[in-house]
Amino acid sequence: MRALTPFSRLILVFISLLLSGAAIAGSKIIATGGVTTIEGNAGGGIVPWAVINGYASSDEWSVLAFGSRAQVDDFSLNVAGVALSFDNNWEFSYARQQFKLDTLGGELRQDIFSVKYHLAGELLYTAMPQISVGIQHKRHLDFDLPQAVGARSASGTDVYLAASKLLFHQVAGRNLLLNGTIRATKANQTGLLGFGSAQDNDYQLLFEGSAALLLNYNWAIGAEFKQKPNQLGFANEQHWRDIFVAWFINKHVSATAAYVDLGSIAGLGKQRGLYFSVEATW
Secondary structure, eight states: OOOOOHHHHHHHHHHHHHHHTOEESOOSOTTTTOEEOTTSSEESSSSBOSSOSTTOOTTEEEEEEEEEEEEOSSOEEEEEEEEEEETTTEEEEEEEEEEEOTTTOOEEEEEEEEEEEEEEOOSSSSSSOEEEEEEEEEEESOOHHHHHTTEEESEEEEEEEEEEEEEEEEETTEEEEEEEEEEEEOBSGGGTTOEEESSOOSOEEEEEEEEEEESSSSEEEEEEEEOOOOOOTTSOOOOEEEEEEEEEOSSSEEEEEEEEEOOOBTTBOOOEEEEEEEEEEO
16 A cells, blocks of 8 residues: 555545534634745745644634745746644645746756644733744755755755744834744755755754734734855855735735845845735635
8 A cells, every 4th residue: 555645644634624523713813823934834924933824723723725926036936835724733734836947947846744833832822922843844856956056865854943922012002923933954945956965964053033013903014034054065045034014804815925035046146026925714
């Protein structure tokens, strides 16, 4: 009998929740699940937060589908995926990334399978921030180019610890969400250029941070910073930044737009442009 793929396991979990009679999501306050990152996790656009996606509270489940596109000077990134959450404690997700080398020619694809678990604290109701741990297993599907520029492996696993807290009435009476994430990774350009190198195959601890100001229940603006490793000798890898606006239309649909600065990628400098994402939640 063939072993189940991680995506098949995710579907089986979803079916088991339906059969168990768990209630469909809806109890959490709008916007408290964040949006979806390019890696498929609840958070901002490039940084995973400690929040669990969707609106599933205790004994409830939620399912989400999303699509994203980033267009910078010499590259474009398309991402699509699905996610499932349960009990406001568990988040399972799958994302397929397609990275088009618009100037150089060609395409790089990557699959990301993720699990996140809510360890302690609450975003809203406790003095302690919400703290979650996440695991992302990444599989590169077009490894010839990353291998040619010095990447050591076509797959890798990131582990991160995130803390998120909503602070009430902080800026002109508006609520402020702060998030800090520590990630252990070997990924080059988040895995799009493979993992590790012949000279450096050790995990690196990196910091990622986000701040979001909730203008009201439906709109948020914010900024993110993502520290990056620099393991491939052929080109410097630089940190990522974005400024975003998120529109939570209702508990079923949201949209995010951002200005992104991805620094130098594959020796091509000043990769700046626009990012857009939409998601649907049930």
